[in-house]
Amino acid sequence: MTRPFALELAPFKFLINTSSSHLYHQLSDLYPSEILIAEELNSIYDFKVSYKSRFWQPGGSMAFQLGHQHFRYADPSQAVPMFEWGLNWCVATYQSRFLCIHAAVLEKNGVAVILPAPPGSGKSTLCAMMMLQGWRLLSDEHCMVDPVSGNIVPCVRPLSLKNNSLAVISRLFPDVKLFQKTEKTHKGTMAYLQPTATSWQKREVTARPRLVIFPKFNAAAQDLSGYALTQSQLFMQLAVNSFNYSVMGQTGFDALCRLSSSVEGYCFEYNDGQLAINEIEALLNEE
Amino acid sequence: MKSECIAFVRGPELYCQNASIQQWTAFIDEARQYALLGSCYFLAQDHDVWAKIPTAVQNHLVSGYHYAEKQKITLLNELIELEKIFTDSAIPALLVKGVAYRVDGYSLARGRVFSDIDLLVPDSHFAQALEKLKNAGYLEFSMSAYDRRYYLRWTHQHPPLTHFLRGANIDLHHHIFPVSSRENIRVEPIVEQAIPLTDSAFSVPSPAHLFMHAAVHLFYQDETHKLVKDLVDLYLLYQEVITRQPFSDLVAAAQQSNAQAAVFYALSTLQQVFAIQLPAEAGQLAPAASRYRTWQMQFLLTHLLDHTSTWHRPAHFFWFVRGHLLKMGPLTLLYHSIAKSIEQFKERRELSKKQQQADAHTRPGDAH
Known part of the structure; x- marks a missing residue:
């Protein structure tokens, strides 16, 4: 099991729990090292995301979830785009401060x-x-x-x-x-x-x-x-x-x-x- | 006790003083999951602790507030439509649960999220009410034949009705407990003692009956995904009910309706989870309750609310079985379990087919 990591974005911070050993590395192409970091003990995270493969899903599909809310399944080869869409979904659906x-x-x-x-x-x-x-x-x-x-x-x-x-x-x-x-x-x-x-x-x-x-x-x-x-x-x-x-x-x-x-x-x-x-x-x- | 929401509701001042950064992260996550952000927003205001809450958490409480306010408007609009249907009819129709809290001015209604409008109409007028609702466009949608029969044979309500244009959901109840159970909880006193609303075709149950209904709901609950919300509701409701009616009315209501056991379990749960002080009269309900059930409920709740416990996961299963056994007895449950498993297998296949179809129709720019 891989360790959880964080995206210290603004205005919302994400904590990611994933089963993929590649995701962190893949995301380092997209996010700078001061944003993609290990879980910080001094940060309040707005969204705790779970992105894990489900053994009963064919092809090792990963489920993007926020709490009990399921967003979508992703084929492992499409893990990055689905992850990015998942973050969009969190913001578009679960905040109305702005x-x-x-x-x-x-x-x-x-x-x-x-x-x-x-x-x-x-x-x-x-x-x-x-x-x-x-x-x-x-x-x-x-x-x-x-x-x-x-x-x-x-x-x-x-x-x-x-x-x-x-x-x-x-x-x-x-x-x-x-x-x-x-x-x-x-x-x-x-x-x-x-x-x-x-x-x-x-x-x-x-x-x-x-x-x-x-x-x-x-x-x-x-x-x-x-x-x-x-x-x-x-x-x-x-x-x-x-x-x-x-x-x-x-x-x-x-x-x-x-x-x-x-x-x-x-x-x-x-x-x-x-x-x-x-x-x-x-x-x-x-x- | 590991539930952050329950800890917050129990003592907002203390919680805001002592919560660690990690607790706040867990609090946001849990409050969002149980749709308690709006309720916590108002509790924070009432207890004057808003300024002590970190900005990141405030942002989500504000989101919850907006969502609940929007739902309030939707609900009040739907009630205007329902008034038209029931006005000038002789049907004794009661608004119950969340809608009743809202229209009868309970402060726990502020920020509270609901999923459907609950109506209670006694057996004598049930068919008439159902026909009126159907004629007005509240229809049954997409339910398997098995599920439909399940509702009609074993539960205390009609299959959910949805307005064909507005999408509003109505749960039409004839009892407050499953008719397939061995209990015989009488609904007549609720209807007879209901309080008519001014300028309305509807009534609401007395405060004591509202609490009794919530208690019965918790006692027969088999699901765990709303448990924290139900407990918070029950606690906030209890606090308001005892300012509106003396505690002895709660006992009397339970006795008249034959619901002593459920009310006793609810009160002892509140004592266990929220440390409320129970008046001595509560003891009058004890003989109706079984020691085993009291222990079982306390044991399961302790572990359901503590996600670090090794019993946490098994407790979900036992809670599920317990709720179902109370509702339908062992033989019916066996039959229901087998039939339902087959149903769910079919549904899952249907669902994955639907996602594939939706993907095929997605255009490049669609939002998600």
């Missing part, structure tokens, strides 16, 4: 840009491009709004890329390494990008939201087109993309009102992510 929107968040010069988008719109690709051009990554998945301060709380984790975006990133940034590439998962081929050093270092530094962009990559589009959203449109679009808006009641409503009245919202459609990034920077420099 309003959590399914969106990427990046920061430059103290202001944050939120990129919510339905699946397949190119959100992760755009997010990776921005991070690799010097933006600080707050999250590629969970935009956490603090209802008390109105700020965005970072939730820094390895950036997950799927299918076509792997080739796009490799072509644009040939020196960048993709880790733990896993094929034939139920979402296709997955691989992970390490957050930049400054993203990890500032993992507890919140940022003030300024822009919300709903990106849509379309190879057949003419350059870049877009339109501004009204405050009410923006509110509704953010609510639809939220994991826990319906749970948070009045607190969630107030937080979302505050957010949607303090930012500008746009929908972008483009055939080249760089055009979207240029436009975002132009919008931020306008004022």
